[in-house]
Every structure is written in C-alpha cells, then in structure tokens.
Amino acid sequence: MIEVTELRKTIANVQALNGLSFKAENGKITGLLGPNGAGKTTCLRTVFGLLQADSGEAKIDDVNVAVDPMSAKQQLGLFPDPCGLYERLTPREYVQFFAQLSGMSVQDAKSATQNVLNKLQMNDIADRKCQGFSQGQRMKTALAQAIVHKPTNIILDEPTRGLDVMSTRILRDLLLMLKEQGHCVLFSSHVMQEVAALCDHVVVMVKGKVVAEGSPQELCDKTQKDSLEEAFITLIGSDEGLAA
Numbered sequence: 001m002i003e004v005t006e007l008r009k010t011i012a013n014v015q016a017l018n019g020l021s022f023k024a025e026n027g028k029i030t031g032l033l034g035p036n037g038a039g040k041t042t043c044l045r046t047v048f049g050l051l052q053a054d055s056g057e058a059k060i061d062d063v064n065v066a067v068d069p070m071s072a073k074q075q076l077g078l079f080p081d082p083c084g085l086y087e088r089l090t091p092r093e094y095v096q097f098f099a100q101l102s103g104m105s106v107q108d109a110k111s112a113t114q115n116v117l118n119k120l121q122m123n124d125i126a127d128r129k130c131q132g133f134s135q136g137q138r139m140k141t142a143l144a145q146a147i148v149h150k151p152t153n154i155i156l157d158e159p160t161r162g163l164d165v166m167s168t169r170i171l172r173d174l175l176l177m178l179k180e181q182g183h184c185v186l187f188s189s190h191v192m193q194e195v196a197a198l199c200d201h202v203v204v205m206v207k208g209k210v211v212a213e214g215s216p217q218e219l220c221d222k223t224q225k226d227s228l229e230e231a232f233i234t235l236i237g238s239d240e241g242l243a244a
Contacts, residue, residue, distance in 0.1 A: 018207060019056070026182055029200050031198065034205035079154060112148050112149065116147060134167075154178055158189055179200075204235050
C-alpha cells in the first residue's frame with residue numbers, strides 16, 4: 001500500500017504539492033487524475049524518493065520513504081519510459097542488470113529474471129537485442145525490469161503517453177494482471193478513457209491537493225454527471241471540490 005499524508009513541496013516558488021493526502025491499496029489500480037501542473041509527477045517522484053518533500057510523509061507498506069529510502073524502494077517498482085531501453089542489451093541482460101542493482105546476488109538475479117520472463121511470456125524474445133523491438137515488446141521489457149525484484153507496489157507516470165491503440169491495450173492488460181496478482185498499482189494520467197477503464201479508485205488533483213476521490217462511478221454520482229470526463233470538468237472547476 002502507498003500512503004501520502006499532508007505532502008507539501010515548493011519548486012521554483014510554485015506550490016507543487018499543497019497538503020496532498022491519499023491512499024493507494026493493494027489489489028487495486030489507483031489513478032492520479034488532474035490537469036497539467038496539478039502536481040501528479042511531483043507526487044510520484046516524491047513517493048519514489050527522487051524528490052524530498054518540504055513537509056508531510058510518504059509511506060510504502062508502512063515504511064517512511066524519507067526515513068528508510070532503501071527499504072521503501074525495495075517495495076516499489078518504477079515503470080520506465082519504454083523508449084529508454086538499452087538497445088544493445090537483450091531483455092534477459094537488461095532485467096538481470098536491474099535485479100542486481102536492487103541488491104540481489106548474481107544467482108538470485110538470474111532466477112528472478114527467468115521467473116519474470118516466464119510470467120510475462122517473454123521467452124521468445126528474451127535473448128534478442130532490444131533494438132528493433134515493437135512498442136509492445138518494449139513495454140513488456142520495461143515492466144519486467146519494474147517487477148523483477150517482486151515489489152508489492154508499481155508506479156507509472158502517464159504510461160500511455162505516445163502509445164498507439166494496440167500498445168495501450170497491451171499495457172492495460174499488463175496492469176490488470178498486476179492488479180489480479182494483488183499488487184498496488186498507482187499511475188498518473190489526464191486521459192479520461194484510460195482512467196475510467198482501469199481504475200478502481202481515482203484521486204482528482206488540482207494545484208497540488210486532492211479535490212475529490214472515489215471510484216469513477218462514485219465521482220459521476222457526486223457530480224450528477226454521466227461520464228468521468230464531465231465529472232472531472234465539474235470537479236476541477238472549483239477549488240472546494242467534493243473530497244470524500
């Protein structure tokens with residue numbers, strides 16, 4: 001589970017996070033939804049320990065990220081940009097390298113890499129160079145790297161940005177698989193269809209704080225709108241929000 005409490009962060013005189021609080025639970029997909037500049041990326045970077053909050057705290061499975069960052073990161077998987085793969089490496093080499101970076105011995109890293117290649121049905125491409133891979137193959141490789149050390153929590157920042165329809169569908173299936181396996185999946189987006197199709201819980205952010213949260217249907221019910229997009233427009237139109 002990922003929990004943030006009263007996170008505040010100022011970047012270049014901008015209040016990027018302004019008392020942000022929410023929970024993302026295991027076995028669920030939680031989406032951070034908000035307009036550009038809402039603080040979604042700042043939040044995820046703070047949760048992963050790439051940024052330090054000015055105040056407040058982020059916990060990963062009850063481990064405070066600021067107090068014990070190494071233990072917290074062991075329970076986190078960060079889905080990288082699939083376009084940033086090391087193209088001269090094979091998926092097996094790439095994933096094993098990151099497994100060892102997470103603290104595994106060479107033998108444990110080899111075993112964990114084979115397990116994740118089996119889980120994602122990647123054995124047919126495991127020993128091919130990543131150069132020339134399709135977008136779907138790149139995504140599988142990136143996801144394998146994110147979960148090889150068996151984290152309970154997965155973080156993704158606008159994961160479908162720049163993807164075509166088929167690649168988006170592949171990623172959606174992978175995220176649903178992680179959810180079914182009991183992982184906590186937290187991702188940011190401003191794509192309504194993506195959030196409505198995937199999320200069990202939606203956190204609507206404006207100016208670094210939560211203005212509403214709930215399932216897509218609950219947000220529609222609260223605003224008396226027929227679609228998540230209409231509900232979202234209603235919610236971000238007021239700084240008061242309908243926080244649940």
